Amino acid sequence: MKITKETIQHxxxxxxxxxxxxxxxxxxxxxxxIISYVDKLNExxxxxxxxxxxxxxxxxxxxxxxxxxxxxxxxILANAPSQEDGCFxxxxxxx
Amino acid sequence: xxxxELTAHELGELLKNKKxxxxxxxxxxxxxxxxxxxxxxxxxxxxxxxxxxxxxxxQEKIDKGExxxxxxxxxxxxxxxxxxxxxxxxxxxxxxxxFVPPYNATVAKKLYDxxxxxxxxxxxxxxxxxxxxxxxxxxxxxxxxxLERVPGGSxxxxxxxxxxxxxxxxxxxxxGGSIRQPASFCGVVGIKPTYGAVSRFGLxxxxxxxxxxxxxxxDVTDCALVLNAITGxxxxxxxxxxxxxxxxxxxxxxxVKGMKIGIPKExxxxxxxxxxxxxILDAIEVLRKLGAECEEFxxxxxxxxxxxxxxxxxxxxxxxxxxxxxxxxxxxxEKYTDLLDLYKQTRSEGFGDEVxxxxxxxxxALSSGYYDxxxxxxxxxxxLISKGFNEAFSKYDLIVGPTAPTTAFKIGEKANDPxxxxxxxxxxxxxxxxxxPGLVVPCGLDSSNLPxxxxxxxxxxxxxxxxxxxxxxxxNTEFHKNKAKI
Numbered sequence: 001m002k003i004t005k006e007t008i009q010h011x012x013x014x015x016x017x018x019x020x021x022x023x024x025x026x027x028x029x030x031x032x033x034i035i036s037y038v039d040k041l042n043e044x045x046x047x048x049x050x051x052x053x054x055x056x057x058x059x060x061x062x063x064x065x066x067x068x069x070x071x072x073x074x075x076i077l078a079n080a081p082s083q084e085d086g087c088f089x090x091x092x093x094x095x
Numbered sequence: 096x097x098x099x100e101l102t103a104h105e106l107g108e109l110l111k112n113k114k115x116x117x118x119x120x121x122x123x124x125x126x127x128x129x130x131x132x133x134x135x136x137x138x139x140x141x142x143x144x145x146x147x148x149x150x151x152x153x154q155e156k157i158d159k160g161e162x163x164x165x166x167x168x169x170x171x172x173x174x175x176x177x178x179x180x181x182x183x184x185x186x187x188x189x190x191x192x193x194f195v196p197p198y199n200a201t202v203a204k205k206l207y208d209x210x211x212x213x214x215x216x217x218x219x220x221x222x223x224x225x226x227x228x229x230x231x232x233x234x235x236x237x238x239x240x241x242l243e244r245v246p247g248g249s250x251x252x253x254x255x256x257x258x259x260x261x262x263x264x265x266x267x268x269x270x271g272g273s274i275r276q277p278a279s280f281c282g283v284v285g286i287k288p289t290y291g292a293v294s295r296f297g298l299x300x301x302x303x304x305x306x307x308x309x310x311x312x313x314d315v316t317d318c319a320l321v322l323n324a325i326t327g328x329x330x331x332x333x334x335x336x337x338x339x340x341x342x343x344x345x346x347x348x349x350x351v352k353g354m355k356i357g358i359p360k361e362x363x364x365x366x367x368x369x370x371x372x373x374x375i376l377d378a379i380e381v382l383r384k385l386g387a388e389c390e391e392f393x394x395x396x397x398x399x400x401x402x403x404x405x406x407x408x409x410x411x412x413x414x415x416x417x418x419x420x421x422x423x424x425x426x427x428x429e430k431y432t433d434l435l436d437l438y439k440q441t442r443s444e445g446f447g448d449e450v451x452x453x454x455x456x457x458x459x460a461l462s463s464g465y466y467d468x469x470x471x472x473x474x475x476x477x478x479l480i481s482k483g484f485n486e487a488f489s490k491y492d493l494i495v496g497p498t499a500p501t502t503a504f505k506i507g508e509k510a511n512d513p514x515x516x517x518x519x520x521x522x523x524x525x526x527x528x529x530x531x532p533g534l535v536v537p538c539g540l541d542s543s544n545l546p547x548x549x550x551x552x553x554x555x556x557x558x559x560x561x562x563x564x565x566x567x568x569x570x571n572t573e574f575h576k577n578k579a580k581i
Contacts, residue, residue: 007459010462016417016435016439017455018443019443023451027452027455030452030513030514031456031459033513034456035459037514038402038406040398040399041403043399044476046472046476051474051478052474052475052481054334055304055481056290056291056334056530063330071198076423078195079194079423080422081422081426088423090434090437091431091437093433
């Protein structure tokens with residue numbers, strides 16, 4: 001699969017990354033290399049093979065719906081880069 | 096012999112018999128850190144005051160006979176991706192440079208409950224992505240055997256700290272070999288337990304279906320002791336498996352007679368350094384002479400493990416690392432125009448090159464139009480890899496081979512070629528893909544006096560067989576007595 005600079009720009013936007021021109025060029029080259037290597041998987045016929053997301057048969061792990069003690073607000077906000085009135089502070093998102 | 100050179104089980108005896116106090120021992124190891132860490136660079140954070148205070152408290156418990164833990168009073172350290180309440184947990188990233196967790200990871204809590212003493216937090220590749228510790232935001236950890244070489248990674252600080260006696264034992268995490276490869280490079284014992292045996296609650300996530308925490312220790316007995324302390328079901332981790340976990344010290348039996356061992360031909364074929372190969376074959380000969388039945392078999396799927404691994408791991412990483420948005424915790428960029436730009440600038444400035452590369456690769460593999468070709472395909476190959484191991488385990492009790500194709504390489508040697516770095520994971524990634532346990536024990540030195548590690552791979556939840564074979568090997572050889580001269 002050919003990786004173009006446009007692909008890199010598109011993927012960077014999906015991944016919420018701003019890349020410099022230099023980074024874009026480097027990544028185009030490196031991803032091209034890595035993707036052509038992983039294309040090796042196409043040598044294997046996997047038709048009819050079930051995909052494995054999880055190796056052990058664990059599913060639907062439930063717990064009782066009971067209230068438990070949670071963290072204090074202050075403790076949770078302690079790591080926030082910006083806060084005000086007991087809330088996380090972000091730039092204005094609605095006009 | 097100095098106190099810091101002893102194993103946890105040796106020190107446990109001394110502590111129990113009041114030959115040494117927890118305070119004295121903790122001071123000795125803190126002095127050792129003071130003396131050598133400027134050269135080795137294992138630690139990101141050393142918590143001297145907390146450690147001494149805790150040592151005093153633990154000694155009181157020992158004096159009053161209030162603790163039964165075999166690890167009571169033992170100074171240890173954790174990789175800096177395991178949350179420790181009130182103690183900075185950085186993941187070796189600018190993104191989490193100032194992050195102080197409000198809670199303890201389950202493994203930290205379990206080790207505190209065993210009355211161990213936390214010395215500090217260990218260096219690693221940023222977000223556990225890498226095999227050399229060259230991707231740490233803070234510094235380069237050096238290999239205690241040769242300071243010009245890498246300690247391996249991503250748990251490089253965890254392995255180097257044990258090898259240089261800067262901790263009696265440590266915990267690392269292993270997503271594609273991150274405990275086993277540094278254990279091999281630094282000449283210590285390391286185990287990646289079966290997926291689900293150790294809780295991941297409070298472990299900063301990299302690839303959730305592959306990540307597993309495990310100990311790095313000076314010998315196999317210590318490995319069993321620490322495993323006893325950290326395994327077990329945890330309701331806080333929905334992938335934690337609720338079974339009865341054995342007492343791993345019961346597996347410390349010096350006998351491998353009749354044990355059936357398989358050696359994958361692909362693990363000792365093309366691409367392995369001849370000196371590493373010789374050490375591995377000699378080690379297998381030792382096991383054969385002790386009565387194990389060793390035979391080669393073919394695991395042809397091996398060559399597809401790395402491409403499958405990097406697709407799965409990067410896809411999961413791109414999803415897991417989406418949480419770093421500069422809002423709730425962690426780094427936030429100073430300059431941005433709006434909310435979207437806040438996310439983008441924060442992530443671009445907060446993540447290092449390798450982390451960005453893997454997020455990009457994972458995002459690509461999951462993106463519209465490529466999902467089936469890459470991510471789904473990799474998960475299908477995962478099924479085939481598991482099947483390959485299942486077939487092998489219908490014939491063998493365990494699988495034995497090398498941990499890495501080489502011994503520790505020079506700092507900077509592979510830094511400019513990400514793909515070449517990835518290929519070094521050839522013998523370790525399959526174990527994570529299939530969720531199996533993998534134990535590494537030292538089995539020799541190459542001509543540059545660098546350690547080689549033998550890898551033992553077992554059935555799901557059969558750590559005991561690995562420990563038994565590792566213990567037998569250790570009891571009948573002298574390799575674990577080789578120590579880094581630092």
